[in-house]
Amino acid sequence: MVKAKEVDSDGELKKVKDAVAKKVEPKLGDIPGIGPAAIAKLEAAGVYDLMGVATLTPPALSEVSGLGEAVARKAIQAARGMLDLGFMDGNEFATKxxxxxxxxxxxxxxxxxxxxxxxxxxxxxxxxxxxxxxxxxxxxxxxxxxxxxxxxxxxxxxxxxxxxxxxxxxxxxxxxxxxxxxxxxxxxxxxxxxxxxxxxxxxxxxxxxxxxxxxxxxxxxxxxxxxxxxxxxxxxxxxxxxxxxxxxxxxxxxxxxxxxxxxxxxxxxxxxxxxxxxxxxxxxxxxxxxxxxxxxxxxxxxxxxxxxxxxxxxxxxxxxxxxxxxxxxxxxxxxxxxxx
CATH class of the missing domain: 3.40.50.300 (P-loop containing nucleotide triphosphate hydrolases)
Structure with missing residues (x-):
């Protein structure tokens, strides 16, 4: 789960929590710090979803999106929290x-x-x-x-x-x-x-x-x-x-x-x-x-x-x-x- 200190405002934190709670497929625009300009650059680089952001390193995300490394790091942490990249048991994996x-x-x-x-x-x-x-x-x-x-x-x-x-x-x-x-x-x-x-x-x-x-x-x-x-x-x-x-x-x-x-x-x-x-x-x-x-x-x-x-x-x-x-x-x- 994304912590409050990892996002820039209470409103952004609420947006992250709501996306996770409702099981709605989150989009790039739901990530704190990722605006329309950054989304356009990410899509031009072939990154279209949260998984693409979550698997990047802060320097790599900074390079392709034009964001500062500190903002990129927070964005990656938020994306990982929204995706729930932890473990699952064998039955869940079989269902997937x-x-x-x-x-x-x-x-x-x-x-x-x-x-x-x-x-x-x-x-x-x-x-x-x-x-x-x-x-x-x-x-x-x-x-x-x-x-x-x-x-x-x-x-x-x-x-x-x-x-x-x-x-x-x-x-x-x-x-x-x-x-x-x-x-x-x-x-x-x-x-x-x-x-x-x-x-x-x-x-x-x-x-x-x-x-x-x-x-x-x-x-x-x-x-x-x-x-x-x-x-x-x-x-x-x-x-x-x-x-x-x-x-x-x-x-x-x-x-x-x-x-x-x-x-x-x-x-x-x-x-x-x-x-x-x-x-x-x-x-x-x-x-x-x-x-x-x-x-x-x-x-x-x-x-x-x-x-x-x-x-x-x-x-x-x-x-x-x-x-x-x-x-x-x-x-x-x-x-x-x-x-x-």
Whole structure:
């Protein structure tokens, strides 16, 4: 709870207490010391809610809002008091997770690999593999399926597609839409596509997503295809590896925060390399190392199988066992292969 000495007047303290007592969703303007000018600066920097303020440091808030550090410190304390950032028991946490939605990949085999319902919101699902392994095909399938009703395996919402490699194809979306019996033009209208030309542009687009959600866009899925292409191209050699990993680390944490706060399902595709030190077994290693590995909730390795099939292998999950399955990529979508 915010103490009287942490706000500037009795009226401001009453406003904080009223917001907490009534369980009304508080806004930036309810924070003592945050006026219209500061709100405009915060929103321009991608901070739209109390959680964004509560998780900043006083110097960081001061820099983006133009407030003095003392006022920024009081504002952060007030935001934290209004949000009740303490602990909760396991039952409360389970109740909080009931708003999670699931999106089918279009393949029952892959859905079963992920627990039976497909990818989940408030998490990051990574698909990594060599070129031609099916990463983009799964991403395009998810962009279509997220628009389906919940009872059909969708999330009844829109998808955002950040294309870093120039692989988004409207004609492929039309084929997937026909495969699920949807109107291709309507499906395309509900996929918001942005072509990112460098890592700075890719990072900036996350702020735009927050802005679109704030303006009422029913976004349920964020796809980044691919995650590391620009970081890999712009930071080459061992001399720049630390800088690349630090920037990638911050980007992954921004994705985690966005997924959690906005209840989004986040899907990233990732490039791979061959590990020359691997003497036996598959030398394929995803780009990004432990930074991407720790930030991703689910990691699936894709590779080509027999007779043009694709093999999906679950590498990491907080609640599911490792597993492997097979599917096909066909004109109208993904097709399951019978597992013997």
């Amino acid at each position: 997770r009931k708003d999670i939605h699931y999106i089918t990949t279009g393949s029952k085999n892959v859905d079963n690999l992920l627990g039976g319902k497909g990818i989940e919101s408030k998490s990051i699902t990574e698909f990594f593999g060599a070129f031609g392994s099916g990463k983009t095909q799964i991403a395009l399938s998810l962009a279509v399926n997220t628009q389906l009703p919940k009872e059909a395996g969708g999330a009844n919402g829109k998808a955002v597609y950040i294309d870093t490699e120039g692989t988004f194809r409207p004609e492929r979306i039309r084929q997937f839409a026909e495969g699920v019996g949807a109107n291709p033009e309507k499906v395309l209208k509900n996929i918001l596509v942005a072509r990112a030309f460098n890592s700075d542009h890719q990072i900036l687009l996350l702020e735009k997503i927050n802005e679109m959600i704030k303006n009422g866009e029913p976004i349920r899925l964020l796809i980044i295809d691919s995650l590391t292409a620009h970081f890999r191209a712009e930071y080459s050699g061992r001399g720049q590896l630390a800088d690349r990993q630090q920037r990638l680390n911050r980007y992954m944490h921004d994705l985690m925060k966005l997924a959690e706060q906005r209840n989004l399902a986040v899907v990233v595709t990732n490039q791979v390399m061959s590990n020359p030190a691997q003497m036996f077994g598959d030398p394929t290693t995803p780009i990004g190392g432990n930074i991407v590995g720790h930030a991703s909730t689910y990691r699936i390795y894709l590779r080509r199988g027999k007779k043009d099939s694709r093999v999906a292998k679950l590498i990491d999950s907080p609640s599911l066992p490792d597993g492997e399955t097979v599917f096909m990529v066909e004109t109208l979508g993904l097709k399951d292969v019978e597992i013997k």
